[in-house]
Amino acid sequence: MxxxxxxxxxxxxxxxxxxxxxxxxxxxxxxxxxxxxxxxxxxxxxxxxxxxxxxxxxxxxxxxxxxLGVHLQASSFQAELSIEQIVRLYAGLYGVRLSHGQITDRMRDIGLAGELGKPFKKLSGGQQQRLSLFIAVIHQPxxxxxxxxxxxxxxxxxxxxxxxxxxxxxxxxxxxxxxxxxxxxxxxxxxxxxxxxxxxxxxxxxxxxxxxxxxxxxxxxxxxxxxxxxxxxxxxxxxxxxx
Ligand SMILES: Nc1ncnc2c1ncn2[C@@H]1O[C@H](COP(=O)(O)OP(=O)(O)OP(=O)(O)O)[C@@H](O)[C@H]1O
The missing domain is CATH 3.40.50.300 (P-loop containing nucleotide triphosphate hydrolases)
Structure with missing residues (x-):
């Protein structure tokens, strides 16, 4: 290469x-x-x-x-989008159906249920990493x-x-x-x-x-x-x- x-x-x-x-x-x-x-x-x-x-x-x-699922060093989601918008966007891209309740449950698993409406840029580094990893495996690669x-x-x-x-x-x-x-x-x-x-x-x-x-x-x-x-x-x- x-x-x-x-x-x-x-x-x-x-x-x-x-x-x-x-x-x-x-x-x-x-x-x-x-x-x-x-x-x-x-x-x-x-x-x-x-x-x-x-x-x-x-x-x-x-x-x-x-x-394939990919989790990169620097997660670069749209800074202004909320957690729920980001999850919906990527679920849609991969053809995964998730209701609001399911998104809340999944976010609860990774300690982000209380942050659904928060813009990505306001999450801590650890929260951003957790969301990024969740998105990387949203389609069960x-x-x-x-x-x-x-x-x-x-x-x-x-x-x-x-x-x-x-x-x-x-x-x-x-x-x-x-x-x-x-x-x-x-x-x-x-x-x-x-x-x-x-x-x-x-x-x-x-x-x-x-x-x-x-x-x-x-x-x-x-x-x-x-x-x-x-x-x-x-x-x-x-x-x-x-x-
Ligand atoms: N876009 C690029 N254009 C030109 N050379 C590049 C480019 N990306 C990487 N290289 C070169 O290719 C080689 C391999 O780089 P690569 O980034 O894959 O290494 P790495 O093992 O991931 O390093 P690091 O631990 O620093 O992230 C290096 O010599 C690097 O300078």
Whole structure:
């Protein structure tokens, strides 16, 4: 996948099962957001195919999109629209019928029942994230993409979001999330894919990756006591910071 002459993602391949949470990890600029954009069909890769629950993203974009839920870092709903208007708008777009009572019930589940008439811009960051996540799954997608879902959230909201992710997994969705937090990986990911410079460096469960690299010299040099996923990640991707 290219931006002009720059190859941002090169031969990245992975599979997500239903009921599985896959963490896509990599330093800044590694190619995570570009990979998600390709799954969304926003960028067309020069080679390779991407399918969402059997639908080819390039050839069957409508089917693929109908099976995909996306929750982005910055939720950008119309600032002036109320919660109820936003829910009605997206329910309509996805052909989901929701009565006023059902909307109230669903909003109660995520602690927003008292805010139905409030404009989006007046919600707190945590409330905006909860609404954005609700909208991302309003059509019960097979695959949910979460781009740094807990960036900027307080510990309470973070825990709550992890519980929601557990719930989606239990309901049978496949989930891909990008994160820079190893705590998040340990909390919710079944498997991780570490990428850098647009290529896959390692894949496996967090425990597998630690076990596989525990005795590497680079990892040993970094570890303070027990080897952590952080140590493995930094050893694989290098200690230098990225722009
Ligand atoms: N619109 C764009 N035009 C040109 N280059 C881009 C564009 N978007 C991303 N890139 C480049 O593609 C590469 C991958 O970027 P990408 O945003 O996918 O990385 P990332 O892993 O999501 O990073 P971060 O953790 O900082 O969000 C980087 O080298 C980046 O500079």
């Amino acid at each position: 290219r931006y002009g002459s720059h190859i941002a993602v090169d031969q990245v391949g992975f599979h997500v099962e239903r009921g599985e949470v896959v963490g896509l990890l990599g330093p800044n600029g590694a190619g995570k957001t570009s990979t998600l954009s390709a799954i969304e069909g926003l960028i067309t890769p020069a080679h390779g195919t991407i399918t969402v629950d059997g639908a080819d993203v390039a050839r069957q974009p409508i089917e693929a999109n109908a099976r 097979s695959l949910l993409l979460l781009d740094e879902p807990t960036a900027g959230l307080d510990p309470q909201s973070r825990r709550q979001l992890w519980q929601r992710v557990d719930q989606f997994r239990a309901d049978g969705s496949g989930i891909v999330l990008t994160t820079h937090s190893m705590e998040e990986v340990q909390a919710v990911c079944d498997r991780i894919v570490i990428i850098d410079h647009g290529r896959v460096l390692a894949t496996g469960t967090p425990a597998d990756l630690i076990a596989a690299h525990r005795d590497d010299r680079r990892v040993r040099d970094l570890a303070h006591g027990e080897v952590t996923l952080d140590d493995v990640f930094i050893a694989l991707t290098g200690a230098q910071t990225r722009d």
